[in-house]
Amino acid sequence: MAGSTPASATASPLGKPAASASLWAESWLRFKRHRLAYLSLWVLGLLVLAVLLGPFVYKVGINDIDFKARLAPPSWQHPMGTDDLGRDLLARALYGGRISLAVGFASMVVAILVGVTIGAIAGISRGWVDAVLMWVTDLFLSLPQLPMLLVLIFFFRDGLKAIVGPEVGIFLLIVLVIGGFRWMPAARLVRAQFFSLREKEFVEAARALGASTQRQVARHILPNALGPVIVAATIDVAAAIILESTLSFLGLGFPPDIPTWGRILFDAKDYLDIAMHWSLFPGLAIFITVLSISFIGDGLRDALDPRRVM
Amino acid sequence: MGNYILRRLLIAVPSLLGISIILFTVLALAPGDPFEEMATNPAVPPEVRMALRAQFGLDDPVWQRYTHWLASMLQGDWGFSFVSRIDVDELILQRLPVTVAIIGSSLILALLVALPVGILAAVKPYSWFDRIASTLAFIGFSLPTFFTGLLFILFFSIKLDWLPFVFRADISATGWAWWWEHLKQSIMPVSVLGLALAASWMRYVRSSVLDVVRLDYVTTARSKGLTERVVILKHAVRNALIPVVTLVALQLPQLFGGAIVTEQIFRIPGIGSLLIDAVLRNDTPVIMAVTFVLSALVILFNLLADIVYGWLDPRISYR
Numbered sequence: 001m002a003g004s005t006p007a008s009a010t011a012s013p014l015g016k017p018a019a020s021a022s023l024w025a026e027s028w029l030r031f032k033r034h035r036l037a038y039l040s041l042w043v044l045g046l047l048v049l050a051v052l053l054g055p056f057v058y059k060v061g062i063n064d065i066d067f068k069a070r071l072a073p074p075s076w077q078h079p080m081g082t083d084d085l086g087r088d089l090l091a092r093a094l095y096g097g098r099i100s101l102a103v104g105f106a107s108m109v110v111a112i113l114v115g116v117t118i119g120a121i122a123g124i125s126r127g128w129v130d131a132v133l134m135w136v137t138d139l140f141l142s143l144p145q146l147p148m149l150l151v152l153i154f155f156f157r158d159g160l161k162a163i164v165g166p167e168v169g170i171f172l173l174i175v176l177v178i179g180g181f182r183w184m185p186a187a188r189l190v191r192a193q194f195f196s197l198r199e200k201e202f203v204e205a206a207r208a209l210g211a212s213t214q215r216q217v218a219r220h221i222l223p224n225a226l227g228p229v230i231v232a233a234t235i236d237v238a239a240a241i242i243l244e245s246t247l248s249f250l251g252l253g254f255p256p257d258i259p260t261w262g263r264i265l266f267d268a269k270d271y272l273d274i275a276m277h278w279s280l281f282p283g284l285a286i287f288i289t290v291l292s293i294s295f296i297g298d299g300l301r302d303a304l305d306p307r308r309v310m
Numbered sequence: 311m312g313n314y315i316l317r318r319l320l321i322a323v324p325s326l327l328g329i330s331i332i333l334f335t336v337l338a339l340a341p342g343d344p345f346e347e348m349a350t351n352p353a354v355p356p357e358v359r360m361a362l363r364a365q366f367g368l369d370d371p372v373w374q375r376y377t378h379w380l381a382s383m384l385q386g387d388w389g390f391s392f393v394s395r396i397d398v399d400e401l402i403l404q405r406l407p408v409t410v411a412i413i414g415s416s417l418i419l420a421l422l423v424a425l426p427v428g429i430l431a432a433v434k435p436y437s438w439f440d441r442i443a444s445t446l447a448f449i450g451f452s453l454p455t456f457f458t459g460l461l462f463i464l465f466f467s468i469k470l471d472w473l474p475f476v477f478r479a480d481i482s483a484t485g486w487a488w489w490w491e492h493l494k495q496s497i498m499p500v501s502v503l504g505l506a507l508a509a510s511w512m513r514y515v516r517s518s519v520l521d522v523v524r525l526d527y528v529t530t531a532r533s534k535g536l537t538e539r540v541v542i543l544k545h546a547v548r549n550a551l552i553p554v555v556t557l558v559a560l561q562l563p564q565l566f567g568g569a570i571v572t573e574q575i576f577r578i579p580g581i582g583s584l585l586i587d588a589v590l591r592n593d594t595p596v597i598m599a600v601t602f603v604l605s606a607l608v609i610l611f612n613l614l615a616d617i618v619y620g621w622l623d624p625r626i627s628y629r
Contacts, residue, residue, distance in 0.1 A: 036445075135325075135328075138325070139325055139328050139329060139332070141560065141563070142325065142329065142563065142605055142608040142609050142612065143329060143332065143333075143563070143605055144563050144566055144567065144601055144604040144605055144608065145563055145564065145567055146564075146566070146567030146570055146571075147566070147567070147570070147585055147600065147601045147604060148333075148336075148601065150570075150585070150586065150589050151336060151337070151340075151589055151597055151601065152336060154589050154590070155336075155337075155340030156340065238452070242454045245454060245456075246454060246455075246456060246567075246571055249454075249456045249571070249574075250570070250571070250574055250586060252589070262456075265456065265457065265460070269460055269575075272460060272463060272464050272468060273468045276464060279457075279460055279464075283454075283457040283460065283461070286454055286457060287452055287453050287454075287457065290452040290453075290454070291448060291449065291452035294448055294451070294452050295448065298448075
């Protein structure tokens, strides 16, 4: 079989882009077969569109106070009812949704960037670098996440507020802190993937052809390790949205004038008995967002792992 | 075995040191000042405030304060709460039992739900039972605990008026009545926390049993003529639980996070509400001690998980 193995019909010289395109197309087909995931993609898409475009269509100010309609239940005038100052809850939920979703995605990006970098360095370098990085990862895993978030945010929000302004400051802080405490699973995942991929024949071939370590990582190992990372990233978005709303719910997230979903719930929780709608709608918004992201993650897991039989 | 535990405990020491350094540095760098309210109080001259700061060593460099803290910590002196004026260890001991009781019962509830449901779902994958269980699990871990808590209060306390929604530590009843009151007020927090955990664990149990059931040795056990019950419970589940134990141990920090939230919703006077009060009032010694105790508990549970491995899987030897 030495070197004379005829190329199969599919492995044409131009096969590489075509093959990779069809690989993604194949994954997409597998994803579509997961009906709940496919449906969730639409739901999430609609939600994102709603919070992005909603405030342009539904022109009610988030701070328009109307004392005549305090704690009003849902009606045509106020589809989600109003809060204790008579502010329209739909407008607030749409505005807050932007921030909740933005925090979710931005924290995911931070977590994945840090996680992939650390995992890749640990996975490729072995020896003491790997040992030290994994020790740090384990250390971060045993730090109690929520208490640390509370402490960091409470103590540093005033400082950042003074430097970059209240909204950007607290946004940056929350994103960095949530991201900074969510990178460990991604790092472990990438490291484990690197360990098995590094020994695979195609990487060995690249090494034999004289590819530098950087090229091996960037062109050969990393792209193949991305499947599980994408799945982890989806889960991270959901986790970050829950974490942000938890922080806001505990009163330590965004300030009261920025109505994220968790913050609305925090304000609503003392009026449970007389104004149920106030806490119900933001809670449902969080629930639907997180549920659809989880289903999408599940669909991606099936779609990106071709070895799995459906 | 004893040797192994000793070695693991020794490995845990640098981790604990690392954690305490991180925690201490964060708290030391924080701009808050526990004597802030004195600064605005005209009755307290600034010299007194400065003297107090000096007495508590707040003006020393960070490393000096850290070594000081470490030394007194090792001697059993955990410091002194700036707010409630009692020793921190006493404060923690007051609050810890409630939290441990709630977390422990939630853990048991979660295991009681997750294990049978996960195993049954994996025995018949893609059956109706599996589909319904998996969908419920997805719903379960997509519902944030603070929202389920509010829904429970809304339904069981306000609509039906069955359960109290404020947790009371000072129940005056004695004997059975005392137990009954405690049971009644713990139902909601325990089920909120336990069901959220059960939802994610059920999926781990299911996928891990599914992985094991396909292996050859399970086929062998079946072909020996063992009943399905024995094959699943004795042969498959025992091995399937190994990865589950790791995940459960790794999720414990999250459990403490969940406890903070439930304690806040149901106003349970546990360690979580102690922490939040301390954070809001800048009570540094309490924050330091509570976060450190939580981290130590996490490391302890990881060690326990490793020991349980050996029981589940005799191939793992303690060297």
